Amino acid sequence: MEVFTNIADDLKLLGDRTRLAMLSLLKEREWCVCEFVSIFDISQPAVSQHLRKLKSKGMVKEKKRGQWVYYSLNVEDKPYIRDVLDHMPDSKTILSSLNKESVTASCE
Template sequence: MSKLEEVADALKLLGDRNRLTIVALLQVKELCVCEIVDILKTSQPNISQHMRKLRDGGLVKESRRGQWVYYSLCLEDKPYILDILKEIPSQAALIVPAVCEANDCCT
């Protein structure tokens, strides 16, 4: 696959409102699936499938800890994506620990 195609594929991943929000959220801190579901107000399988696409595209990595799967950004080799994220206002305010306090998942 050419470099251009690689970039196009990454941009296609980010060209979705939900996925771009997820990546922006992960810039604040790593999150578990349940918290992303809670923030984006959509179904758990929907988020699960978005996370798989982001993982297959090499944009995030996962780490299972107990019951929970935590996702974090993986953009060391993709500085242009960080430049894109700089353009987006911080999504930090969306992260409220309600679910996590109930679940004891994210500290």
Template sequence: MEKLLDALKALSDETRLRILNLLFEKELCVCDIMETLQITQAKASRHLIYLKNAELVKDRKHAQWVYYSLAIDERIKFIDSLVYDNLRNLELYQNDLQNLKDWLKRKTLNCD
């Protein structure tokens, strides 16, 4: 029950919902989230830590980068429906996905 309460608390913030929406697409580093949502590194990191503490996301380190992805847990499967059936029908979340796509394309072009 405690895990469910922590998950629900984590979902009560719009920025955290926007981050989860992005992480449903792919694993991302903090810089990807910052650029896509146009938020500061401190704000992105703070929300990612909150989501990690609620066991909704997990992280892995690679060199100086930290990458975040969804933590898969059947007990909180309702979040899939929240994202796919609800959030992705809203313009803000659709715009975030387009911004992510545009950012990743620019990032790839700059690396070549």
């Protein structure tokens, strides 16, 4: 039954629309925390909290570049998460739904 508990816990994280959108965006490329702040119009600590939860379940991995942290998708061992993300819209559609034509944050 442990496998069911782990899968249920993973899927609970996707119940939050911000986390689901973040993972959907990460399908196409890595993103910086500052870009997510700009996209979702939420504070940096709020973005970091969402990403911390995703990282704790192994769904994202992080890479530091200078003072910035970039996140990428890490669901190769979670085919059920990949299946969900395969049905999510692409980044252009997600950004449009958030009234964002493009990402204006620059993390360089």
